[in-house]
Amino acid sequence: MRLKDKVALITGGGRGIGATTAFLFAEEGARVGIVDLREEGLKEVAAEATQKGFQFKTFVGDVSKKAEIEGVMESLVQELGRIDVLVNNAGIAISRPFLEKSVEDWVKTLEVNLIGVFLCSQAAAPYMLQQKSGKIINISSIRGIDHCGREGIMDYSASKGAVINLTKTMAKELAPYINVNTVAPGHTNTEMTKSLPEEVRRNMIEGSYLKRLAEPEDIARAILFLASNDADFITGQILLVDGGFSLK
Numbered sequence: 001m002r003l004k005d006k007v008a009l010i011t012g013g014g015r016g017i018g019a020t021t022a023f024l025f026a027e028e029g030a031r032v033g034i035v036d037l038r039e040e041g042l043k044e045v046a047a048e049a050t051q052k053g054f055q056f057k058t059f060v061g062d063v064s065k066k067a068e069i070e071g072v073m074e075s076l077v078q079e080l081g082r083i084d085v086l087v088n089n090a091g092i093a094i095s096r097p098f099l100e101k102s103v104e105d106w107v108k109t110l111e112v113n114l115i116g117v118f119l120c121s122q123a124a125a126p127y128m129l130q131q132k133s134g135k136i137i138n139i140s141s142i143r144g145i146d147h148c149g150r151e152g153i154m155d156y157s158a159s160k161g162a163v164i165n166l167t168k169t170m171a172k173e174l175a176p177y178i179n180v181n182t183v184a185p186g187h188t189n190t191e192m193t194k195s196l197p198e199e200v201r202r203n204m205i206e207g208s209y210l211k212r213l214a215e216p217e218d219i220a221r222a223i224l225f226l227a228s229n230d231a232d233f234i235t236g237q238i239l240l241v242d243g244g245f246s247l248k
């Protein structure tokens, strides 16, 4: 019960890594809120939670819209009394070759993957500072590591690199009360990778020294570590969970 009585909000919790993290947090004693764009995914996750004996608070909201996210945070704190852990997990990737990449692709990607992290953190921080405690975990990507950006998603790679930089700056500015860290997943078995051509998925597995994709649980366990008291003296760090992919 490493998160006993903690209140956590997970963005992009309607499926994938976010939903898996929500279940793991609940199993570890947390009271959990999830926010996502679509009500459908939220309902499915909440129904599964109920079956497992947990009650999730669900919020439809866009992480890139300041007013929506402030409203979500206010409702969460009103309903559950506080916020101890924020997981900035919502993210998108738009795959298009460099010469076809548009300004719209760039703006959308940066709005969700980077400014979304900023807005959600800015909405949570006042409550955490008032409590004099809090943990923020930002989800970057192996593609955000300096030499690991990928063709076709240069905007995604840049946004995830910027999340690492933002994490370090936030860790300084929100110290000593809020720990801010990053988890950078390698290729993970979710909707985001399921739609990729088989050859690309095969190359991803070959590129990993552990010779498999990550399962969402692999990533969720790293997020749990950084959210728990075990990581009380860790801030501004990046935890790579990539089966050794970045060693190449």
Ligand code: NAP
Pocket: 011, 012, 013, 014, 015, 016, 017, 018, 035, 036, 037, 038, 041, 061, 062, 063, 064, 089, 090, 091, 092, 112, 116, 139, 140, 141, 142, 143, 184, 185, 186, 187, 188, 189, 190, 191, 192, 193
């Ligand atoms: P996923 O299966 O695509 O799930 C992402 C969730 O975020 C979806 O439910 C999506 O909603 C939601 N979302 C998207 N934009 C949003 C917004 N503006 N506001 C609120 N929610 C939004 O992705 P995943 O694979 O679990 O990835 C989770 C995080 O890990 C992302 O940040 C991703 O970049 C990162 N990551 C993933 C991998 C991987 O291989 N899967 C590798 C490295 C890093 P919709 O369903 O409506 O789009």
